[in-house]
Amino acid sequence: MTFRQFAFKNVLRNKRLYAAYFLSSLFSVMVFFTFAVFAFHPALGEGAFVQSVSIALMTAEGIIFFFAFFYVLYSMGAFLKTRKNEFGLLIMQGMSPVQLRLMVFLENLLIGFFATIGGIGLGLVFAKLILLIAENVLLIGTELNFYMPVKAMILTFAAFALLFLFISFFTAVLLRSGKLIDLIKSKKQSKGEPKASKWLSLLVVLLIGGGYTAALLVEGMYVAYALVPVVIVVVAGTYFLFTQLSVYIIRRLKEKPAVFWKKTNMLLFSDLSFRMKDNARTFFMVAIVSTVAFSAIGTLYGFKSLLNTAVSEENAYSLTYTISEGNTEAEKQDVNKINEVLADKEIEARREHMVLSYFNIKGQEGPLLIIKISDFNRFAELAGEKPAVVAANGAAAIEYSNETFEAYKSGEELLDTRIPLLSGGSLKPNQVIKTQAMPAARGLVVPDSVFEQLGKPVQSESFYAWMSGDSAKKLIDAGEVLSEELQNGEQPYFFASDFVLYQLNAGYGPTLFVGLFIGMVFFISSGSILYFRLYSDLDDDKEKFRAIARMGLTEQELKKVLNRQIALLFFSPIVVALIHGIVALTALASMFFQPFFIECAYVLLIFTIIQVAYFFIVRYFYVKQIKSAL
16 A cells, blocks of 8 residues: 555545535635636626626635635644544654655645535536526626636636645644644643633623623714724623633532532533633634624625615605706607607506695705695505695695605604795694605695695706506616616606616625625534534543443433533534624614614524534434444
């Protein structure tokens, strides 16, 4: 057997430990390759927008590659620790330090080579499906047909070949620095009972509690100012949470006989403080990385929802057209053009028209819109709202029923307005009408008879609205044509809700798509790190439970202890990350005065489901390994 064959068989013998490393590396390669397939796609070669998509995808490539480097580096460190006994045995059998370094170097290159080839292969298998998904998410207006991504394959292979080559050399340096000897001679767990400071444990409550309080109390732009100090405080608190507070709580529980001696709790608590202390840095890293993934995806999804809601609520009609009074010929041509395009696209739409009149009212900054009740009710009906009723000698203030922007709720401010009449008297609004039917955020509605006594307006605009129940695709096509022909500066002003919403989603799609994939890479890598830490204790657990089984430990009790042990390992950092993410997204919502509860719940629920599924899969194989040793 040659030395290369020995290294190859060494990988196969350690496939249980290498599995998570290999699969996660493969996933990172596949995601990197997928973004490269998009970035080099022929359809993204022309046009400012599609080129911006390509730039966003290449930026994501850099982020994924940067993260993959540190992830692989961490994984190799985990291998060195878990295989110390094997290394010591090989050295005692006569293997020289140079041969040992060469063996680890070849093993890492072998894993890296197959992970790279496998990632590219899987990327090719799912390329058409992913391109189809991206075509609908990115909304670039062109088909992303399958092609042979030679450039993407070369870039991916070269990038990860360099990455694994560098990591392999770096690992050899670590082994040569004497750390291998420390690994061979040292015990995996520290001697003596792990200690935790009572004051540092108390500091955790102050740091995290203070950070949460600051994040939840500040509003508006003050959230941005508080971001950096809050992040620093919470990160520090999270570190002490796992290194100090968790150990302190476990020690206190062990001192309570009613807890420690209850059923199988002794088995759980016997080395739990050691595990928490040894895994503290891993838990800390996983919690922070997962928090970043939760917050980033939740923020991106929340922004998309916020912008879509704002556009939908601000514009009750399918199409609107506004032009200053007096441009009769231009108005006639533009309205005819809109009707022609609607007919050409086979769109059925109802139309209403009125003149918007603005008056100078004492106490108001700038002209104020005042509308006849008959005009208002025609548009309210078009928007699907109930008709309003105003007393013969009264008036009503308009308030947008838009829940997205609080600044639009200005109806109450107009209740003290005095409306002068030509007869010498005045009217004061006595009610507020919540509506989306009007194109202005501020205004008054008066009876038709009262409107005739207001005199000549200082400004007038001709306003048209079309409402259609046809498909969004037809309205988007019509909106695109009309926006190019009618958008000539401030006046006339044309707005197509479906087309604007389409443009918004198309512009935001690349950011959301990139953020989603990067967040998933972070989260899956975090789960793999937990897998490494769990299986690094497997041999010790086999010995421990083999000895305890001889004393009468039942299979049911074994499963119960292992379930608790694995659950603590998997869910301790994730629960902390979920709480951090909820606070972060709540703070973001207060920055824009818009709750993201539904969006936040969706994101966190999806990540929780993934983690629970991962837990059950890992638990099954881990318990199987322990039972096989009994």
